[in-house]
Amino acid sequence: MEAPTMNKAVERELLVPEAPDEVWHSLTEPAWLGEDASIELEPAGEVRAGERSGFVEEADEPRRLVFWWSAPDEETSRVELDLDKVEGGTRVRVTESRPLELLTLRARDLAVELDVAGGTGPVAYAGGAAPVMG
Amino acid sequence: MPAADPADAVFSALADGTRRDLFALLGQHGEASATELARELPVSRQAVQKHLGLLAGAGLVAARRAGREVLYHPTPGPMSEALEWMAEVGRQWDDRLAALDRQLARGRTSA
Numbered sequence: 001m002e003a004p005t006m007n008k009a010v011e012r013e014l015l016v017p018e019a020p021d022e023v024w025h026s027l028t029e030p031a032w033l034g035e036d037a038s039i040e041l042e043p044a045g046e047v048r049a050g051e052r053s054g055f056v057e058e059a060d061e062p063r064r065l066v067f068w069w070s071a072p073d074e075e076t077s078r079v080e081l082d083l084d085k086v087e088g089g090t091r092v093r094v095t096e097s098r099p100l101e102l103l104t105l106r107a108r109d110l111a112v113e114l115d116v117a118g119g120t121g122p123v124a125y126a127g128g129a130a131p132v133m134g
Numbered sequence: 135m136p137a138a139d140p141a142d143a144v145f146s147a148l149a150d151g152t153r154r155d156l157f158a159l160l161g162q163h164g165e166a167s168a169t170e171l172a173r174e175l176p177v178s179r180q181a182v183q184k185h186l187g188l189l190a191g192a193g194l195v196a197a198r199r200a201g202r203e204v205l206y207h208p209t210p211g212p213m214s215e216a217l218e219w220m221a222e223v224g225r226q227w228d229d230r231l232a233a234l235d236r237q238l239a240r241g242r243t244s245a
Contacts, residue, residue: 010223014231016238023238032233077223092231096223 009097017089024062024083041065147192152177153185157208160195162221165207 030037034049054069
C-alpha cells in the first residue's frame with residue numbers, strides 16, 4: 001500500500017489491555033471525543049463533538065469505524081478508527097486525513113507536472129499516478 | 135521559463151518516502167536536530183542528514199545553529215499550512231486517545 005504524495009494524514013496509536021469488543025463499547029460513551037460529544041455507531045449516524053459535527057461512513061463492530069467531520073469554517077476531514085486484536089489487548093489506530101483537499105492538491109500537482117514536462121515527455125514523481133491516456 | 139523550475143526540486147525532494155516521513159516528522163516537532171529525527175526513523179543519522187540536505191536544497195527546510203547543535207525547521211510556504219494542520223490534529227488525537235484510555239482504565243479498577 002503506497003501513501004499518496006502529499007496526503008495530509010495524521011496517524012496515532014493506542015494500546016490497551018481490553019478486547020476489541022470492550023473498546024468498541026467504550027466508543028459509545030463518547031466523552032473521550034470531546035465535550036458534549038455524541039456518536040451513533042451506524043452508517044449515516046450522527047457525530048458531534050464540541051463545535052464539530054459529521055456523520056458515520058462505516059461502522060464494522062468491533063473492528064472499524066469511519067466518520068467524516070468538520071468544524072465551522074474548516075475543511076471536512078475523514079477519521080478512520082481501526083481496532084486490531086493484538087496479543088494482550090487491542091491496538092487502536094486512528095488516521096485523520098483530508099481526502100478532499102488531496103484532490104485539489106493533486107490537480108494542482110498535475111498542472112505543474114504537465115507544465116514542467118513541456119515537450120520533453122512525462123515527468124514522474126513517486127506516488128503520483130501520471131494521467132493515463134486511453 | 136526559468137532553467138531550474140523550483141517545482142522540480144520540491145517534487146524530487148518529496149518523491150522519496152523517507153524524506154516525506156522526515157518532512158512530516160519535522161512538522162510535528164517544529165524544530166529538531168538530525169540526531170533527534172534519526173531516533174524516530176528506521177534510518178541512520180547520516181542518512182537523515184543527507185535527506186535534510188536535499189529538503190533544504192528544495193527550500194522546504196532551513197537550519198540554524200543552537201549551541202553545538204544544528205536544528206532544522208520547515209520553512210514557510212504552501213506546505214507549512216499542511217504541517218501545522220498535522221501537528222494540531224496530532225495533538226488533538228493524543229488528547230482524545232489519552233481520554234479513551236482513562237475511560238477504559240476506570241473499568242479496569244472498578245470491574
